[in-house]
Amino acid sequence: MKKVILLFLCFLITALCSFAQENPGIEMATGLRSSGKIYVVVLVMVIIFVGFIAYLYSLDRKISRLEKEHKN
Amino acid sequence: MRSFWWKALGTILVLYSVIAGLLGPVPVLPIVHESIRTLYYHLPMWFSMFLMYGISVVYSIKYLSSGKEEYDLMAVESINVGIVFCFFGLISGSFWASVTWGDPWPSDPKLNGSAIATLMYLAYLVLRSSLNEEQKRAKISAIYNIFAFPIMIVLMYILPKLTDSLHPASGGNGGFGQFDLDNSMRLVLYPGIIGWMLLALWMLSIRYRYRIILFQKNQ
Numbered sequence: 001m002k003k004v005i006l007l008f009l010c011f012l013i014t015a016l017c018s019f020a021q022e023n024p025g026i027e028m029a030t031g032l033r034s035s036g037k038i039y040v041v042v043l044v045m046v047i048i049f050v051g052f053i054a055y056l057y058s059l060d061r062k063i064s065r066l067e068k069e070h071k072n
Numbered sequence: 073m074r075s076f077w078w079k080a081l082g083t084i085l086v087l088y089s090v091i092a093g094l095l096g097p098v099p100v101l102p103i104v105h106e107s108i109r110t111l112y113y114h115l116p117m118w119f120s121m122f123l124m125y126g127i128s129v130v131y132s133i134k135y136l137s138s139g140k141e142e143y144d145l146m147a148v149e150s151i152n153v154g155i156v157f158c159f160f161g162l163i164s165g166s167f168w169a170s171v172t173w174g175d176p177w178p179s180d181p182k183l184n185g186s187a188i189a190t191l192m193y194l195a196y197l198v199l200r201s202s203l204n205e206e207q208k209r210a211k212i213s214a215i216y217n218i219f220a221f222p223i224m225i226v227l228m229y230i231l232p233k234l235t236d237s238l239h240p241a242s243g244g245n246g247g248f249g250q251f252d253l254d255n256s257m258r259l260v261l262y263p264g265i266i267g268w269m270l271l272a273l274w275m276l277s278i279r280y281r282y283r284i285i286l287f288q289k290n291q
Contacts, residue, residue, distance in 0.1 A: 029106045033095075042094050049090060053083050056274065060079075063281045070285055 079274050085267025089116075092260045099251040103172055110168045111248055112260055116268035117161035123269050124154030124276065125193070129221045132214035144210040145287060147217060148200065149279040151193055153272055158190050173238055182239035185227035192220050 032038045093112035101108060128150040135143035165183070170176035177183060196216055203209035237243030252258060 026100050026102050027105060028098075028100055038094060042091055045090050045094070046087065049087060056271075056278070057079075059278055060274075063278055063285075066285055067281060070288065 078270055082267045082270025082274060085263045086271060087267075089113075089260050089264030089267060093264065096260055097256050099248075099253070099257070101251060107168060107171055108248065108257075110164065111257070112264050114161060114164045114168060115261065116265045117157045117164065119265045120268045120272035121154045121157040121161060124150045124157065124272055125221060125224065127276070128154065128217055132217040135210060135214050136218075141206070141210065141287065142284065144214065145283045146280055147214060149283055150276050151196060151217070152279060153276045155190070155193055155197075156275075157268075157272060158186075158193070162186065162190065169238075178238060180232075180238050181235050182228070182232035182237050182242050185231055189224040189227045192224060196220060 029038070032041075089112055093109055098106070098108050128147045131143045131147040131150065134140075135147060166176045169178065169183075196213060199216055200209055200213050203212060232239060232242035235243050237245065239245065241247035248257065
């Protein structure tokens with residue numbers, strides 16, 4: 001029984017090891033993420049996008065005002 | 073269409089796709105690496121373009137059957153917005169290709185098909201500006217538009233599937249969906265597509281309302 005468990009554990013460990021090394025040599029941008037600097041990029045993009053939406057919204061308001069004036 | 077909620081919904085969905093698209097997990101693949109995230113922003117451009125061109129065809133048909141000039145204006149403005157998204161898609165795709173394929177514009181059926189389709193819709197705008205008589209312009213451009221739409225679908229979607237292509241989801245390649253085993257990418261991509269489509273509709277509504285004011289002023 002002990003041998004069987006030992007064998008099973010060995011198998012499990014090798015399986016885990018092979019799983020962990022599934023993608024050797026493929027570099028992902030983990031550095032930027034672990035140093036927390038990816039948030040700078042996210043924040044910049046969010047700010048630009050929100051500004052863009054605010055601009056679109058103000059255009060929308062202007063057109064609505066024009067429509068109202070035009071009807072009267 | 074003037075109500076506020078769908079514009080806010082589009083904004084929130086795109087905001088979500090920007091944040092989750094940069095921070096969320098992606099499949100680890102050779103060559104593309106982190107650039108796979110471009111998919112979240114490259115693909116919605118094309119979906120928005122298809123939506124705009126589709127709306128344009130519907131309004132061209134409506135114009136031909138009723139003769140109402142407002143429909144013609146809707147058809148033009150949706151093509152105007154569609155072309156903007158088309159150029160965003162072309163530029164982002166070209167940049168992505170230069171990083172992953174090593175060439176900003178390899179001679180590929182998908183790329184060349186989309187370039188020809190773009191020229192077709194630019195020709196639509198040239199055709200319109202070359203005709204002075206309003207009814208004639210509306211009628212001829214509506215017919216042109218109805219013919220251009222199926223050709224655009226064939227060039228950008230069907231022909232690349234029939235031949236060899238570098239582009240994912242065409243010519244012997246699967247899409248990125250096959251690597252997205254736990255659906256984590258779909259969870260970002262689909263809301264992003266819907267969000268960008270809603271924003272495209274918003275842009276269209278602003279342009280259309282502006283054109284209608286001009287149109288009523290001229291009468």
